[in-house]
Amino acid sequence: MTAKFITLEGMDGAGKSTHIADIIKALSARGVEVVSTREPGGTELGERLRELLLHDAMHPETETLLMFAARREHIANVIAPALARGAYVLSDRFTDATYAYQCGAKGVLASKIEQLELWVQESLQPDLTLLFDVPVEVSMQRLSAARAPDKFERESADFFTRIRNAYLQRAQQNPARFKVIDSNRPLDEVAQSVMQAIASF
Numbered sequence: 001m002t003a004k005f006i007t008l009e010g011m012d013g014a015g016k017s018t019h020i021a022d023i024i025k026a027l028s029a030r031g032v033e034v035v036s037t038r039e040p041g042g043t044e045l046g047e048r049l050r051e052l053l054l055h056d057a058m059h060p061e062t063e064t065l066l067m068f069a070a071r072r073e074h075i076a077n078v079i080a081p082a083l084a085r086g087a088y089v090l091s092d093r094f095t096d097a098t099y100a101y102q103c104g105a106k107g108v109l110a111s112k113i114e115q116l117e118l119w120v121q122e123s124l125q126p127d128l129t130l131l132f133d134v135p136v137e138v139s140m141q142r143l144s145a146a147r148a149p150d151k152f153e154r155e156s157a158d159f160f161t162r163i164r165n166a167y168l169q170r171a172q173q174n175p176a177r178f179k180v181i182d183s184n185r186p187l188d189e190v191a192q193s194v195m196q197a198i199a200s201f
Contacts, residue, residue, distance in 0.1 A: 003084070003088065004128065004201075005083060005089045005127050006129075006198075007096065008092050009093060009130070010183070015132055016130070019194045022191055023194065026199075027198065032087065038092035039097065040070040042079075054152065061112070064108050064112070068117075091126075096129060100166040101152065104166025133182060133183060133184075134182075136157055
């Protein structure tokens with residue numbers, strides 16, 4: 001099988017991380033190596049930057065630059081080498097999250113993100129993006145029952161609405177790459193939709 005790059009996206013509380021283990025199991029059963037990673041993070045430096053990004057207040061453009069700094073390390077040290085040896089890479093978030101959070105929710109110009117994207121990624125784009133979508137009120141309800149929230153998870157309903165709208169707009173603009181998963185359903189139904197998306201891909 002040819003190497004593939006699969007990303008999972010969605011606002012906080014959408015439930016995307018719940019399905020990573022099942023996706024890895026399904027892909028591994030097909031006889032391919034699967035590299036599972038996340039953003040921000042994925043490397044030692046990326047994880048250190050993740051702590052800053054999730055907990056420290058900063059200007060939205062500073063946040064964007066740090067996201068892409070972590071992403072450059074991630075691509076160079078994890079994603080590109082794995083793809084080069086024929087592995088499937090499964091990443092919990094990638095650049096679509098920057099468009100949703102820093103552009104859609106925080107107002108960083110899309111043109112600036114596009115420039116960074118071209119510089120950092122060159123031609124690299126995911127082959128498949130699973131977008132886990134839930135109503136904002138469901139997302140916030142789930143977060144209220146979870147662990148101690150990070151700075152993003154403490155934001156307002158309006159913030160999450162802007163994120164959701166930005167994600168859905170990205171999906172509309174890239175229909176061949178995105179598969180929108182309705183996550184406001186029982187877990188087994190969501191898992192079935194995820195497996196169908198992986199199988200058809």
